[in-house]
Amino acid sequence: xxxxxxxxxxxxxxxxxxxxxxxxxxxxxxxxxxxxxxxxxxxxxxxxxxxxxxxxxxxxxxxxxxxxxxxxxxxxxxxxxxxxxxxxxxxxxxxxxxxxxxxxxxxxxxxxxxxxxxxxxxxxxxxxxxxxxxxxxxxxxxxxxxxxxxxxxxxxxxxxxxxxxxxxxxxxxxxxxxxxxxxxxxxxxxxxxxxxxxxxxxxxxxxxxxxxxxxxxxxxxxxxxxxxxxxxxxxxxxxxxxxxxxxxxxxxxxxxxxxxxxxxxxxxxxx
Amino acid sequence: xxxxxxxxxxxxxxxxxxxxxxxxxxxxxxxxxxxxxxxxxxxxxxxxxxxxxxxxxxxxxxxxxxx
Numbered sequence: 001x002x003x004x005x006x007x008x009x010x011x012x013x014x015x016x017x018x019x020x021x022x023x024x025x026x027x028x029x030x031x032x033x034x035x036x037x038x039x040x041x042x043x044x045x046x047x048x049x050x051x052x053x054x055x056x057x058x059x060x061x062x063x064x065x066x067x068x069x070x071x072x073x074x075x076x077x078x079x080x081x082x083x084x085x086x087x088x089x090x091x092x093x094x095x096x097x098x099x100x101x102x103x104x105x106x107x108x109x110x111x112x113x114x115x116x117x118x119x120x121x122x123x124x125x126x127x128x129x130x131x132x133x134x135x136x137x138x139x140x141x142x143x144x145x146x147x148x149x150x151x152x153x154x155x156x157x158x159x160x161x162x163x164x165x166x167x168x169x170x171x172x173x174x175x176x177x178x179x180x181x182x183x184x185x186x187x188x189x190x191x192x193x194x195x196x197x198x199x200x201x202x203x204x205x206x207x208x209x210x211x212x213x214x215x216x217x218x219x220x221x222x223x224x225x226x227x228x229x230x231x232x233x234x235x236x237x238x239x240x241x242x243x244x245x246x247x248x249x250x251x252x253x254x255x256x257x258x259x260x261x262x263x264x265x266x267x268x269x270x271x
Numbered sequence: 272x273x274x275x276x277x278x279x280x281x282x283x284x285x286x287x288x289x290x291x292x293x294x295x296x297x298x299x300x301x302x303x304x305x306x307x308x309x310x311x312x313x314x315x316x317x318x319x320x321x322x323x324x325x326x327x328x329x330x331x332x333x334x335x336x337x338x
Contacts, residue, residue, distance in 0.1 A: 026336075029338070052335065055304050055333035059333070065334055099305045
């Protein structure tokens with residue numbers, strides 16, 4: 001009897017939603033709105049990040065962009081990019097909730113303009129307020145275990161450590177730190193946010209047991225963003241399947257995979 | 272006339288008035304934006320009861336692409 005070889009791809013829950021894709025995709029930096037739309041569609045992502053910026057009187061671009069995103073029929077995750085204090089981030093989150101009609105917020109409070117490293121103190125302060133106001137907070141943080149603990153202490157169910165600096169494409173700088181966070185918080189939803197540069201980085205993140213990967217530049221800045229979006233879809237799926245399958249233990253020494261019994265020409269001595 | 276700051280730029284409006292009137296006077300006709308007054312979010316439901324005074328600072332934000 002032939003075995004059923006269909007592999008079941010799991011679903012997961014985040015922020016009260018059940019999703020099948022574990023890839024979260026950004027909407028910025030694409031060559032054109034049409035290219036962005038195609039890339040998001042082929043990526044299979046069910047969460048797309050958006051932002052708020054100043055609008056001039058009579059300007060229509062914001063509405064046009066928002067109409068494209070709404071037509072995709074996927075979840076929207078507004079960010080607080082550019083905020084440098086808890087107060088700015090809280091106000092931006094409140095504005096985003098009204099405009100986008102969601103209580104989800106990707107909390108970014110930047111502490112250093114050079115490397116865009118998040119400010120852990122202001123981030124925790126903002127989380128405390130936002131959770132009380134009913135937001136589902138997706139906080140962007142570093143791979144620091146203690147900061148992750150503080151975020152969990154104030155009620156975060158989701159934490160998004162960086163792989164490396166935003167837009168750097170350097171991948172996972174400290175996989176051991178990321179693994180420590182994963183092991184410490186098996187109950188939290190953990191998403192790698194920032195620093196992913198190529199599909200193998202996303203696979204590596206998923207193999208560590210992370211629940212998802214959020215990226216933008218790696219797709220939008222590729223020579224062919226639509227093809228790269230497809231590549232990332234496979235990469236995230238591959239990493240997740242690999243994690244679920246149980247990765248083999250590393251060994252210190254070589255170990256042959258071909259059976260040694262019956263090896264030809266083995267110990268053949270001439271008289 | 273009073274002077275206010277809108278998205279970081281100084282501008283003048285005819286008198287003290289509520290936010291709904293300010294939006295109209297500044298020709299913001301599109302929907303789909305949110306507003307903050309002096310760094311604090313103002314919900315649409317309170318535009319008519321929130322008065323803008325001299326030197327107040329308004330941020331008017333709309334959806335854009337984001338990562």
